[in-house]
Amino acid sequence: MFKRSATTSAAVAALVAVASAGCGEVDEATGDGGGTTLTVFAAASLTETFTELGEAFEKANPGTDVRFGFAGSSTLAQQITQGAPADVFAAASPATMKTVADAGDAAGDPVVFTTNRLVIAVPKDNPGGVRSVGDLADGDLRVVVCAEQVPCGAAAGKALDAAGVTVEPASAEKDVKAVLTKVRLGEADAGLVYRTDVKAAGGDVTGIEFAESAEAVNDYPIVRVADAPQPGLAREFIDLVTGPQGEAVLGAAGFQAP
DSSP states (O other): OBOOOHHHHHHHHHHHHHHHHHHHHHHHHTTGGGSEEEEEEEEGGGHHHHHHHHHHHHHHSTTEEEEEEEEOHHHHHHHHHTTOOOSEEEOSOHHHHHHHHHTTOEEEEEEEEEEEOEEEEEETTOTTOOOSGGGGGOTTSOEEEEOTTSHHHHHHHHHHHHHTOOBOOSEEESSHHHHHHHHHTTSOSEEEEEHHHHHHTTTSEEEEOOGGGGGGOEEEEEEEETTOSSHHHHHHHHHHHHSHHHHHHHHHTTOBOO
């Protein structure tokens, strides 16, 4: 469980700012170069795996440019419901996907293609001496989490509740990569991130598993966006993600089968 801090409100404001900025980045990228552009909005925790799959998709579809918008799922959902021209949306939780479906912006039923769970990330020298989830209650530690509005923040709240641990976070970040960055730079003694993020960090941080994270496993759904500019390519990309190649790439990164 979190104690609400002043930084939580700041994080909410930041989400809105990021939504506008992110939308602009994608708009500028769409349609350049005279080829066909497929625009994929995906949870920040999918950055490495989807980038790899995007490169494979481009090789299989010459002339196609896959452009990504990676951010917190709730930010991306907000962009889509406000009319951002995305083709595919992959979220880190069904709850976030539901906001897009309820707005009529999902074409068909979303498909859960993978799952992920949280670990405690600490700097590789672990200056805070964190050994277990119970240690996070120490008020002298700088603990960073995702904002409650994004899936990694919701999962963190559930996991901490299951552990019976109350944490007053030093900050609540806009997405899981921002949490990881603070731990990586030594600006936090610990942070709750996905196990796949620790693996992607390549030894810059250490992951500490805790049993209660099993109570907060996140399902990742994917869907074609209604009125997608490239509906055919969107279906093909979803087939790639949900097929054997996608399963292999995600599995190698530490994601688990649904």
